[in-house]
Amino acid sequence: QAILSQGPSQALGSLALSDPFPHRWLLMAALVRLPRRRGFALWQQVAGHSRAAAPHPAAGPLGPRAAGALRHLATGKAESVVEQRAQAAKQELAILAQAFSRYDGDGSGALDASELQRALEDLELPSGEVDVHELFAALDVNKDGTVELTEWLDQLPKGTKLRIVERFDKFGDYVQFSIPDVKIMYTHTDEAPMLATYSLLPVLRAFCRVGSVKIVKKDISLAGRIKAFFPDYMTPAQRVEDELEQLGSLAKTPAANIIKLPNISASVPQLTAAIKELQAQGYAVPDYPADPQTDAEQDIRARYSKVLGSAVNPVLREGNSDRRVAAPVKAFAQKFPHRLGAWPADSKSHVAHMSDGDFFGSEQSAVMDKLCSVRIELHHADGVKVLKPKTALQSGEIIDASVMRVAALRDFYEREMQSTEDGVLFSLHLKATMMKVSDPIMFGHAVEVFYKSAFEKHGALFRELGVNPNNGVGDVYAKVAGHPKQAEVEADLKACYKERPALAYVDSRRGITNLHVPSDVIVDASMAAAVRDAGRMWTLEDTLCDAKFVIPDRCYASTYDAVIKDCQRHGAFDVKTMGATSNVGLMAAKAEEYGSHDKTFQIPADGTVKVILRKSGEEVFSHEVSKGDIWRMCQTKDAPIQDWVKLAVVRAKASGAPAIFWLTKERAHDRNVIAKVEQYLRNHDTAGLDIRILPPEEAMKATLERVRAGLDTISVTGNVLRDYLTDLFPILELGTSAKMLSVVPLLAGGGMFETGAGGSAPKHVQQF
Template identity: 55%
Template sequence: MPKIIYTLTDEAPLLATYSFKPIVEAFAATAGVEIETRDISLSGRILAAFSDRLEESQRVDDALAELGELTQSPDANIIKLPNISASVPQMKAAIAELQAQGFDLPEFPDKPETDEEKEIRDRYDAVKGSAVNPVLREGNSDRRAPAAVKRYAQEHPHWMGEWDPESKTNVAHMKDDDFHGNEQTVVMENDDDLKIQLVSPLGKVQVLRESLKVQAGDVVDSTFMSVSSLKAFLRRQIRRARQENVLFSVHLKATMMKVSDPIMFGHVIRAFFTDVYKEYGADMDAAGLNPNNGLASIFKGLEKMENGAEIRAAFDEAMANGPRLAMVNSDKGITNLHVPSDVIVDASMPAMIRNSGHMWGPDGEEDDTLAVLPDSSYGEVYQAVIDDCRDNGALDPRTMGSVANVGLMAQKAEEYGSHDKTFEIPFHGTIQVVNSAGDVIMDDIVDPGDIWRACTTTDAAIRDWVKLAVARARATGDQTVFWLDRSRAHDRTLKRIVRRYLSELDTEGLRILFMHPADAAETAVFRMRKGLNSISVTGNVLRDYNTDLFPILELGTSAKMLSVVPLMAGGGLFETGAGGSAPKHVDQLVNENYLRWDSLGEFLALAESLRHFAENHGNQGAGVLGDALDKATEKLLLENKSPARKLGQIDNRGSHFWLTLYWAKELALQTTDEDLAAAFKPLAAELENNAQKINEELIAVQGSPADIGGYYRPDPEKTAAVMRPSETFNSIIDQLG
């Protein structure tokens, strides 16, 4: 029997699910739609990876693998909430919590030596980083701002910081010898099985990957970043930030790019604290203090070292004498370099642009910033937007147009850094990509420490991407631009393929263009200022970046985007927008019993999921539920019932109540399905009659600590009690269910 699968994820979205899921289940049941859940949280993925080590009662199924199989079915209907893309510090914290809860998990081996340690590390590596998205995203991405959300943003504009024409904020990136400059691309003529190996000048061969299966038509890339060039670049930017008297910040994606970006993060720390590492580097390395994990991890480790206080003082002195570091939390002394997962490029750069080009300094004041994005592939996009704001001032949410996105991501397209095709080079030699006939199809001369990576993009994914772009262009009439950089080997190849597939489609009357990403960004912002809409058609990484950049400028947050993934097998994946998993919100709930996470993206995704269910299975009631939910969501926005930020006001649970009331009223008044209308009339009346009481019950619990029994794996009973504190509301919903 077809079902809607709701994913259980992490942090704030998971907490919100405890409140919202009972409502969804009750409403869906009235139309005969069954809701099931699958746990793809970080803790759930860890437990599944080590299920064979656990007691029978503790074992969990591999829900992610199950959902991966489901994406190949036309019946797939999955609502995917934001999940943790774990960095190493997050992995270790989650493991420690699970161990404390009684799960027999091994420690995370930083430097595995024995076969057992290597096998353990392999299991953990399969869980960390962006492990979920490549499995579930068996379709390309369609992300846009729904009309109701856009209207609300225009009528209730969010704050935008003013820009000083003399602002010294800029983006710094490498000019050559990076991933962009060293890229090679081939298109496979036949199905094949490739091998990746490193060959020394003396003929020593180290196989890095024994088997990489590819299909005819696949685009296969290889590239590397020179670590010597990276180090020289970082030294120059540190000097530049000090000379220009701006904040120094680094913007990477150490979670999704789980091999390359943590390594680069570590090099930033070594470069910033050069003198410290000259004197104490050997001591810290011997103690296992890896700069890839950030300053917080190093400082914690120093507490256990005999000369730890001396080394910590050296770090403090270096921070005092170097350029001012951008801060994550000035009050607590948490810098941009403390935790790799704290400053994620796709969220941090738009926030900086929105905030007058400023980040927070050590003195607790805002200031201009040098934003360091080592790889040149995408830095120019942000620079183009910064230049526009410096020249023309902040964008106006009341009048600006939208930039939707059609993103290439199906079948793990362009999944740089999120897989086992990225390596830190152990010795000087030549990396070879070898086909089954023994021919070297790509090679790179590399040095120790260089970061080499490959990726594949299937022909079927590209064809589907082009088809989706044309469909969106036809549906909207908006200017549609493929963001492709002719100076990149991959993009040049992609452009030829895209042109071929465009020629097979009806593009009559459509305005479809090709632009360099920096030019495309400049054009998109120019059109936004004129109130015009555009569609950016991008590869996977720019999809990730653009679907935060433009929504944060347009709407104040990327969590309010509608995110639909039409699966290539015919099913649907409905994501709840971008916006991360909001760890700070969990802290507020635990300390104050107040959750300001906004579930708006979840409401939008659920409505699309219900309509998809209706169309695929001829269930009229599901479509009625979806349409009514969209109207209720618009009412929620217009009535300003979204979560506020202060105690004593509506939080996430309160917004769920008001949405439920508006949803029930819409269903009671609709004329398409008389049985549904009859079922919801008494519910709407009961909710409305008890609205004041329910609202008071929801607000009354705020202000005191809340016990949810765990951060990465909260206790279900405790969390349900915290997230469903209104007995009146619960009884009404449970009766419907």
């Protein structure tokens, strides 16, 4: 690329030819595109055989004319040989590069271990765990945890190269070797509607038998994923394949046809419960090491981290989201309306959020102008700690970085607890399941602040017992059970309820508050239920009461604030007449915050976090941080944004409803998204369509105004608001989000169809 764009001489002067890249294969392939003599001369220069340095044949016995003719003939033959070999090298290079692109399923510009395993399986080469590990180690020369194109081309074993070239010769091209058999994949999961999951499958099979369509069940449950990650701890009969990984690969092909049921985004307490359940059934999976000390424990924890939180959806959701209610379902809900709570005139319910020190206030954003990769570093008093050695980025990709300052967060919690009025419940709303790194930490700080006197008094004991506030106050009760100081600790915890405001309860009969377990109160489901119940939560006495809804980060808190204020002003919605709100959600390729888990860190020391371009060393972002702060980086690729805009236009044309993009110029990330939305809207015929871009709070107000007027609206949102709004509006309109049509048109051409809604498993099972 350098030779062809800059000119050969200038480019060659800047190349470090002793480096692995550009190696001779790439250089020959590039030179063959130059004029014949010029390319050969440059190749001689690169090889150290410049013509200028060669002895002139004129001094020989043949004489000048004969020597000149012989030299011309020799040069022509040499050029011909080099050109033939260069053409062959170029063809092989193209085949290998196409193969690399084929196996780079996420388009990151690098292969991870799972992608390499799929490549070996596709090539019908040994692909066991040991085989993959050995080959990956050999290819990953710079030891950054990925295999780049240059490493693939330079280090790939000759036998593997030969197999790839043979495949090319057999199939004629390398776009895709094979397409899987077309079947419907049905997911075995573990979320709330488990009883419905079991009953739905035979119904679907009965329909599909008519057309001889086969339904294949794939286990992506928490237990199934644990078993898949620990084959070395099981007997041969107990071992299972990683069926989530298989579905993830399928989702990147046109053959994908997946029915996905709700699945658990497991918190640590849920994970440990699943481990105990498996152990009780004879599976020798290891315990989860809360504080790993040895290499073996580090390995176990790393494996378990892959099943924590949102481990399923980012793998399968290789497309954007189209969620709407089918007309007959909407008509049924209006004819037989469910009950919505009546809002009292003196409602004191409100949303509380931070005013500074949060992710919103510290966000920085940039758009990559070319394919590149970055490194995340912490610069501190004792040196530099690499937090993540490499994150591959595509041209046009948006990246953001922000920090939640823990001191400001704890001050916010303390202030809101002290200012909570009598007759109002303190109710924390986070997403500690999906946001598996950041939100459990934020949850843990709320636990420590609320039970501050108990944590201060028993701090040494809690450290000795391994109490982790991120797992909720329930972890204190579990760890102190049977200890000589159990009664004293429980009494001190109970005393905190007299010092602090009344807490919202998840299960008042069992004394479970919403600070007991981080996964018990999930903001998208809990806030929708609270609005349905007239802005109220449950008390210890099992009655509904006004609440202070604590949503620390400002990025999305204002949307719920707008809903509550609207209901306080206008009363409950009328299910019989309210309009429908559908959603087009940006979620492909782990877009935005829901793909940030591997780039989120609890900062170990005061200093500066920097995002550095790996090749140039140029700084992209930097944040001053303190020990304990939560720093994260998000990615949003360009192709999903283009598809998202297209899907919004398609839905606006099909429905005739206005499409509102929920984006604000006050947020760094949104400013870059707005620029792309405006650019890509120009690629579509939008004549006669009502397409707007509004800040989330204003978008909510405009949507609610239309809802009350009986008019339909399309909300076009990012990944998080997609999640929030597709619970909020269906619960208000239909009583449940399970009745929404949820289609994911996959970017590769297949389809995924989500059904069901989770979140109330204890109630379901207890009632059953």
